[in-house]
Amino acid sequence: MNENLELDWLKRWARYAPKSIALCDGHSNENITYESFYKQACAFASVLKNKYKVGPGDRVALLAQNELSSIVLFFALQRLGAILVPVNFRLTARELDYIFSDSKPKLLVHSEEFLPLTQQLNDENLKIPTSYLSNLKNLSLALESKQVATDFVGQFEDPVLILYTSGTTGFPKGALLNHRGIFWNSISTSLRLNVQQTDSAVIFLPLFHTGGWNVLTTPFLHRGAKVILLKKFDADLILKLSSSEKCTLLFGVPTTMDMMARSPEFAKADLSSLRYAIVGGEPMPVELIQTWHKKHVTIRQGYGLTEFGPNVFSLNEEDSIRKIGSIGFANFYIDTKVVDENGQACAANQVGELCLRGPAMMMGYWNKPEATNETIRDGWLHTGDLVRIDDEGYCYVVGRKKEMYISGAENVYPAEIEQVLYHFEGIQEAAVIGVPDPQWGEVGKAFVAVNKSALKMQSTEGFLASLKDYCLQNLAKYKVPKYFEIIDELPKSGSGKILKRALK
Numbered sequence: 001m002n003e004n005l006e007l008d009w010l011k012r013w014a015r016y017a018p019k020s021i022a023l024c025d026g027h028s029n030e031n032i033t034y035e036s037f038y039k040q041a042c043a044f045a046s047v048l049k050n051k052y053k054v055g056p057g058d059r060v061a062l063l064a065q066n067e068l069s070s071i072v073l074f075f076a077l078q079r080l081g082a083i084l085v086p087v088n089f090r091l092t093a094r095e096l097d098y099i100f101s102d103s104k105p106k107l108l109v110h111s112e113e114f115l116p117l118t119q120q121l122n123d124e125n126l127k128i129p130t131s132y133l134s135n136l137k138n139l140s141l142a143l144e145s146k147q148v149a150t151d152f153v154g155q156f157e158d159p160v161l162i163l164y165t166s167g168t169t170g171f172p173k174g175a176l177l178n179h180r181g182i183f184w185n186s187i188s189t190s191l192r193l194n195v196q197q198t199d200s201a202v203i204f205l206p207l208f209h210t211g212g213w214n215v216l217t218t219p220f221l222h223r224g225a226k227v228i229l230l231k232k233f234d235a236d237l238i239l240k241l242s243s244s245e246k247c248t249l250l251f252g253v254p255t256t257m258d259m260m261a262r263s264p265e266f267a268k269a270d271l272s273s274l275r276y277a278i279v280g281g282e283p284m285p286v287e288l289i290q291t292w293h294k295k296h297v298t299i300r301q302g303y304g305l306t307e308f309g310p311n312v313f314s315l316n317e318e319d320s321i322r323k324i325g326s327i328g329f330a331n332f333y334i335d336t337k338v339v340d341e342n343g344q345a346c347a348a349n350q351v352g353e354l355c356l357r358g359p360a361m362m363m364g365y366w367n368k369p370e371a372t373n374e375t376i377r378d379g380w381l382h383t384g385d386l387v388r389i390d391d392e393g394y395c396y397v398v399g400r401k402k403e404m405y406i407s408g409a410e411n412v413y414p415a416e417i418e419q420v421l422y423h424f425e426g427i428q429e430a431a432v433i434g435v436p437d438p439q440w441g442e443v444g445k446a447f448v449a450v451n452k453s454a455l456k457m458q459s460t461e462g463f464l465a466s467l468k469d470y471c472l473q474n475l476a477k478y479k480v481p482k483y484f485e486i487i488d489e490l491p492k493s494g495s496g497k498i499l500k501r502a503l504k
Helices: 009-016 034-050 068-080 093-103 112-118 133-143 179-193 210-215 217-222 235-244 254-261 286-294 369-375 414-422 452-456 460-474
Strands: 021-025 031-033 059-063 083-086 107-110 130-132 159-165 173-178 200-203 226-229 249-252 276-279 299-305 308-314 326-330 335-339 352-357 380-389 395-400 405-407 410-412 427-437 441-450 483-486
Touching: 009 034, 009 217, 021 034, 021 068, 031 034, 034 068, 034 133, 059 068, 059 093, 059 112, 068 083, 068 133, 068 159, 068 226, 093 173, 107 112, 107 133, 112 130, 130 133, 159 179, 159 210, 173 179, 179 210, 179 217, 179 308, 200 235, 200 249, 210 217, 210 299, 210 308, 217 226, 235 254, 249 254, 254 276, 254 286, 286 299, 299 326, 335 380, 369 380, 395 414, 405 427, 405 441, 410 414, 414 427, 414 441, 414 460, 441 452, 452 460, 460 483
Parallel strands: 021 226, 059 083, 059 107, 083 159, 107 130, 200 226, 249 276, 276 299, 441 483
Antiparallel strands: 021 031, 159 173, 299 308, 308 326, 326 395, 335 352, 352 380, 380 395, 405 410, 427 441
């Protein structure tokens, strides 16, 4: 029997701390201990192998909101050497057809609520065998008291997860992650964030996103800690649970941190158990950082991407104000370099593309060798993100290569402008894109969501005129957007990141 104990985390924790809580449903308060987690994963694996003939290399698609059973399913598939493909339940049938045709799952596991969506798939994908997630759970529980296979087939370099990323253009690409990448991401995360067995956190980002799986969930389960799972973002409930469960870490993006700060529960919640909040996705405004600091919750800005980890950079909490906007330093076991368009190393404060190297790197893009070779060159993953490193070695993201626009022969980085916009009183959200211009080639257009109270003090025209004046005082003239538009809310992805392609 191949136990592969270095990968069989659940078997280890079922021995070390069998009664410790591994998973908790934040809605129902259902708890799963590490002992039960291990048994359920083994039983799930038996069902998948015996009933559905799932084996090494097979893909199993998952269409569900965040469920405890989804996490058990993932660890069951690892035992078989199979691969989980979690898909975005917000997609249309047409979009799902592309992902299923690309990944060719042997089985589709879904929540009963998504049955109507699955029935809209094209004729080819309608042939994929399906199972309700609840049925699979019931089958595995029925097997729990019987003899089930406990073998762990997966090997260190075997793929375990395909996460589809939409990117900025074209069809989505499936980032292929293996045991190695998830293991080393956990090691780097644990070392940098001091993750330990006594930790607990509320996880609300969707499990079709790397933020749901690999920012805290897999590192926590590797360390024997406690994951409290929510089906979706709920500001009030997250604050209540973080208080009642005495959570030690909180992860979010600026949008979710802002929504929590505006919740009526924010003032009441006792968050004294939190060591800090980890924030990724995009820079967090100073005013919002200060709001959380007044609540005695320090902020650690970070940076990551699906294709690498995703936990790549982290800013120490003591630098959160002094180095506002910085993502800090690279985590353990990650090499970095910043290169210009010719591949030459950039000097301090020179903008260039961030490249990464290390064991947490993805294997490549599923079924897309050309995209893989374009992204991973000579062992370095080219992120497509433009950064600069200051004289003290702190890193700042200035934008995406594809988001940068050229105005009058000058490179303009939207992230720099957005930071200025966020400092203007009344701005809740901001995004800048380049739009065509007959004189300058491209100019900036700023979309802003504004606090209604700010507009009560003056007309919309007056507010925008003041905003433009503020930009002129704080930015070179060529960087100041030519157009400003107020919208109710900026379009966002399932992880809360602003979708600029929707603005275009």
